Amino acid sequence: MNQPGRPERSSLGWLILIAAVLGGSAAAFAYTAGWLAPGRLTPDRMIAALTPPSGPPLGHRRNHAKGICFTGMFEANGNGVELSRAKVLVQGRYPVLGRFNLGTADPNAVDATVRVRGMGLQISAADGEEWRMAMINPPVFAVSTPEAFHDLLVAAGKKDPEAMKAFTRANPEFASFAAWSKAAPWTGSYAEEPYNSLNSFVFTNAKGDERAVRWSLVPTAEPTSIAQAELEKRGPDFLEREITARVQSAPQRWTMITTLADPGDPTADPSRAWPENRRKVQVGTLVVQRIEPERDGPCRDINFDPTVLPQGIRVSDDPFPAARSSVYRKSYDLRAAEASDYPRGEVAKP
Numbered sequence: 001m002n003q004p005g006r007p008e009r010s011s012l013g014w015l016i017l018i019a020a021v022l023g024g025s026a027a028a029f030a031y032t033a034g035w036l037a038p039g040r041l042t043p044d045r046m047i048a049a050l051t052p053p054s055g056p057p058l059g060h061r062r063n064h065a066k067g068i069c070f071t072g073m074f075e076a077n078g079n080g081v082e083l084s085r086a087k088v089l090v091q092g093r094y095p096v097l098g099r100f101n102l103g104t105a106d107p108n109a110v111d112a113t114v115r116v117r118g119m120g121l122q123i124s125a126a127d128g129e130e131w132r133m134a135m136i137n138p139p140v141f142a143v144s145t146p147e148a149f150h151d152l153l154v155a156a157g158k159k160d161p162e163a164m165k166a167f168t169r170a171n172p173e174f175a176s177f178a179a180w181s182k183a184a185p186w187t188g189s190y191a192e193e194p195y196n197s198l199n200s201f202v203f204t205n206a207k208g209d210e211r212a213v214r215w216s217l218v219p220t221a222e223p224t225s226i227a228q229a230e231l232e233k234r235g236p237d238f239l240e241r242e243i244t245a246r247v248q249s250a251p252q253r254w255t256m257i258t259t260l261a262d263p264g265d266p267t268a269d270p271s272r273a274w275p276e277n278r279r280k281v282q283v284g285t286l287v288v289q290r291i292e293p294e295r296d297g298p299c300r301d302i303n304f305d306p307t308v309l310p311q312g313i314r315v316s317d318d319p320f321p322a323a324r325s326s327v328y329r330k331s332y333d334l335r336a337a338e339a340s341d342y343p344r345g346e347v348a349k350p
């Protein structure tokens with residue numbers, strides 16, 4: 001018989017188990033936040049590494065600070081249903097909010113000085129479920145781990161050329177990105193760029209089959225290469241003017257192509273491309289219909305956190321999305337608190 005006031009033996013077992021699980025979760029959070037190891041990478045350290053010597057871009061995103069917002073539609077062709085039960089892959093049209101941007105912490109950067117171009121994108125299902133993503137135009141990411149990305153930012157920020165040399169010796173995977181950066185042609189339009197997830201995610205279909213996947217948005221517009229010097233001549237904000245005029249004259253389209261990993265492909269390392277012959281499935285078309293105001297439009301208060309995923313898509317063993325999520329959130333909190341440094345209301349660019 002139970003003694004009054006004392007839990008039954010089996011209940012006590014449950015309590016101990018629950019306490020252990022809660023203790024374990026708290027320890028996991030502490031670990032993730034970097035509280036247990038003073039030298040560990042934290043969102044604060046990553047934000048500090050992203051901050052230019054001239055100071056933070058107050059009121060702006062701490063990376064990809066220069067950009068321009070858009071709205072449109074994602075037209076799913078239904079082919080994706082085989083791969084994932086995400087509602088936005090069922091044949092139909094789904095509203096999107098997105099942002100073309102440059103990979104820089106400077107909201108006033110000259111377009112021709114920034115090599116990496118990106119796109120933030122949110123696709124919404126009728127019931128409000130969202131798929132958020134933030135993609136860039138190189139075919140591989142610069143480094144293998146979030147820690148190496150931090151080290152890259154620190155090395156690149158140093159005046160001493162030895163710092164980058166030491167970095168590349170310690171992170172030889174950087175060579176593939178560096179080769180792309182040096183050799184890939186520049187284009188004169190956001191509409192002529194591909195945007196790649198680079199990180200791997202897991203798609204689960206209605207039967208419960210799982211596959212590791214990366215995806216790309218491949219432009220319908222034919223890319224025309226342009227010399228960096230020519231782009232510079234067109235003005236510091238040419239890309240924004242160009243995409244505004246182009247979308248005004250006709251909607252711009254990208255095909256979303258998912259690439260399926262074979263067993264053994266490196267899903268945890270976005271600096272390593274998968275072999276070209278992997279199976280690809282076209283799942284739909286992004287249609288950019290309207291350029292929206294950047295300063296006071298619908299992109300201002302969104303964080304394109306790549307871990308905001310619909311049912312049927314989840315993160316993989318790739319360590320980047322979780323790290324990105326924690327840093328994007330910190331960046332969002334900072335810029336939201338600095339709203340007075342970036343007042344709403346359009347201000348004409350000089």
Ligand code: HEM
Pocket residue numbers: 046050060061062063064067099100101118119120134135136141145146149196197198199270302303304320323324327328329331332335
């Ligand atoms: C650990 C690695 C990374 C860090 C620390 C980082 C950091 C950041 C930060 C702080 C922002 C601004 C977030 C905001 O305020 O809303 C941002 C935006 C962005 N990042 Fe990353 N990033 C990382 C990796 C990547 C990767 C792998 C990609 C693409 C494959 C990527 C693509 C983008 C894009 C396109 C945006 C702009 C999204 C928008 O328009 O709001 N980033 N990143």
